[in-house]
Amino acid sequence: xxxxxxxxxRMLSAVMEDYIKAIYAIRSDGQERxxxxxxxxxxxxxxxxxxxxxxxxEERGLVDREEYKGVTLTExxxxxxxxxxxxxxxLEAFLTERxxxxxxxxxxxxxxxxxxxxxxxxxxxxxxxxxxxxDPHGDPIPDADLSLPEPGDTIRLATVAEGEPVVVRRIRHxxxxxxxxxxxxxxxxxxxxxxxxxxxxGMVTAEIPGGEQSLPEEIARLIEVVPAAExxxxxx
Amino acid sequence: xxxxxxxxxRMLSAVMEDYIKAIYAIRSDGQERxxxxxxxxxxxxxxxxxxxxxxxxEERGLVDREEYKGVTLTExxxxxxxxxxxxxxxLEAFLTERxxxxxxxxxxxxxxxxxxxxxxxxxxxxxxxxxxxxDPHGDPIPDADLSLPEPGDTIRLATVAEGEPVVVRRIRHxxxxxxxxxxxxxxxxxxxxxxxxxxxxGMVTAEIPGGEQSLPEEIARLIEVVPAAExxxxxx
DNA sequence: TGCAGGGTTTAGATAAGTCTAATTCGCGAA
DNA sequence: TTCGCGAATTAGACTTATCTAAACCCTGCA
Ligand SMILES: [Mn+2]
Ligand SMILES: [Mn+2]
Ligand SMILES: [Mn+2]
Ligand SMILES: [Mn+2]
Numbered sequence: 001x002x003x004x005x006x007x008x009x010r011m012l013s014a015v016m017e018d019y020i021k022a023i024y025a026i027r028s029d030g031q032e033r034x035x036x037x038x039x040x041x042x043x044x045x046x047x048x049x050x051x052x053x054x055x056x057x058e059e060r061g062l063v064d065r066e067e068y069k070g071v072t073l074t075e076x077x078x079x080x081x082x083x084x085x086x087x088x089x090x091l092e093a094f095l096t097e098r099x100x101x102x103x104x105x106x107x108x109x110x111x112x113x114x115x116x117x118x119x120x121x122x123x124x125x126x127x128x129x130x131x132x133x134x135d136p137h138g139d140p141i142p143d144a145d146l147s148l149p150e151p152g153d154t155i156r157l158a159t160v161a162e163g164e165p166v167v168v169r170r171i172r173h174x175x176x177x178x179x180x181x182x183x184x185x186x187x188x189x190x191x192x193x194x195x196x197x198x199x200x201x202g203m204v205t206a207e208i209p210g211g212e213q214s215l216p217e218e219i220a221r222l223i224e225v226v227p228a229a230e231x232x233x234x235x236x
Numbered sequence: 237x238x239x240x241x242x243x244x245x246r247m248l249s250a251v252m253e254d255y256i257k258a259i260y261a262i263r264s265d266g267q268e269r270x271x272x273x274x275x276x277x278x279x280x281x282x283x284x285x286x287x288x289x290x291x292x293x294e295e296r297g298l299v300d301r302e303e304y305k306g307v308t309l310t311e312x313x314x315x316x317x318x319x320x321x322x323x324x325x326x327l328e329a330f331l332t333e334r335x336x337x338x339x340x341x342x343x344x345x346x347x348x349x350x351x352x353x354x355x356x357x358x359x360x361x362x363x364x365x366x367x368x369x370x371d372p373h374g375d376p377i378p379d380a381d382l383s384l385p386e387p388g389d390t391i392r393l394a395t396v397a398e399g400e401p402v403v404v405r406r407i408r409h410x411x412x413x414x415x416x417x418x419x420x421x422x423x424x425x426x427x428x429x430x431x432x433x434x435x436x437x438g439m440v441t442a443e444i445p446g447g448e449q450s451l452p453e454e455i456a457r458l459i460e461v462v463p464a465a466e467x468x469x470x471x472x
Numbered sequence: 473t474g475c476a477g478g479g480t481t482t483a484g485a486t487a488a489g490t491c492t493a494a495t496t497c498g499c500g501a502a
Numbered sequence: 503t504t505c506g507c508g509a510a511t512t513a514g515a516c517t518t519a520t521c522t523a524a525a526c527c528c529t530g531c532a
Binding site for chain 3: 271272273283284286287288291303304305
């Protein structure tokens with residue numbers, strides 16, 4: 001009812017939606033303003049390509065742009081990002097829960113479909129799943145009015161002290177590849193683990209239910225955890 | 237531009253897939269060779285647009301083309317058509333059976349998604365539904381090796397004799413619009429009806445479970461039926 | 473048999489999204 | 503304060519899919 005008409009009148013291409021999603025992802029990863037080169041890097045295109053696309057997004061009122069300084073999402077751009085994120089995460093949840101996909105194999109499929117499913121279908125999926133708050137990777141799912149559930153505080157596995165038991169809450173990812181790696185290592189949201197060693201270059205060795213696992217820093221950095229004590233509280 | 241990978245690393249755009257589907261649909265509707273203008277009409281584009289696309293499809297080995305005479309699908313083109321049809325019809329069946337869609341509201345959604353779902357997802361949907369042989373409109377669903385179940389013989393409602401009880405088997409359609417019209421008229425696959433009158437211009441009046449319905453020729457022509465006697469046999 | 477009208481193709485333009493090469497800008501170091 | 507280097511933008515080209523206008527081919531009717 002509310003935003004449906006907006007989406008129609010917006011009529012963004014899948015490519016534009018990907019730029020908006022990328023700006024949202026990079027910004028929420030720390031940066032205040034998102035640079036042309038950061039986007040080029042993230043989307044695997046050249047800087048001139050990004051530059052011209054940012055001008056189009058500015059014309060459409062989706063980003064605020066300052067020459068040579070980068071962009072930020074406008075309020076409308078933010079809504080677009082949340083809408084696509086809602087599609088993406090609900091698709092991931094649905095594939096996992098209703099079509100027997102492994103949690104580590106749903107991202108790429110969702111990443112394509114997110115641009116083509118209607119809001120109607122998305123809402124039906126949400127309904128069928130009982131309006132879940134998080135997807136299979138622990139990412140919060142924007143609800144129908146596009147407000148994002150506040151995720152609880154977490155810390156990166158790379159910064160956890162040795163000997164402190166923690167529970168995996170969320171796994172950042174850009175593709176199925178990292179997820180597959182972690183799935184094969186026996187790590188997934190909900191698993192309890194304990195860091196037993198941090199070697200040079202950030203290599204983290206953790207004890208997990210099935211034994212021990214060593215993870216390179218780039219991977220350990222993707223894992224968000226909470227202290228096991230806190231996790232227990234929430235269960236109760 | 238979004239592309240999909242085919243088994244022989246054959247990459248087709250959604251647009252090309254739509255042309256292949258259209259050629260398949262028009263040809264299976266009688267024509268042996270499909271003309272440029274028939275395609276332009278069906279796809280709602282101009283003749284020059286079709287002409288240039290047909291040359292590209294010929295280069296890719298998907299159609300056999302004869303200048304000024306039209307095209308036919310090659311064996312490979314036929315497989316592409318069947319693959320997309322499998323996606324489309326399984327999506328329609330899934331939306332109807334698992335996400336509470338009305339059978340008359342699934343075509344347009346499936347028509348977009350068919351180009352973006354992977355074969356993997358399609359197979360999982362088929363599995364979840366128990367490998368159905370027909371979709372909600374009575375269209376046969378190609379199985380995993382792309383062989384199309386032979387649909388039983390049917391006749392068009394427009395040609396049914398007055399007073400002969402028949403059962404609706406299949407409803408041809410190009411969009412949700414015709415389906416919505418029929419759904420609102422109380423006609424859907426499985427419904428038993430009897431033609432009570434054929435007026436000038438092909439207007440068909442039929443008795444259906446809820447009363448009587450008059451259908452314009454363009455609509456009546458879309459409905460495929462079998463004699464009620466035959467239908468009963470199959471039930472038994 | 474010939475030609476006119478209609479369907480088909482060619483020619484040339486446009487919009488989206490991408491690239492490489494060239495140019496311009498900003499900012500930290502000298 | 504000025505340079506120079508890297509980041510950003512501009513310029514120009516290419517591909518896909520579409521259009522309109524013009525030229526071309528086929529065929530049925532005279
Ligand atoms: Mn994902
Ligand atoms: Mn996710
Ligand atoms: Mn359909
Ligand atoms: Mn159908």
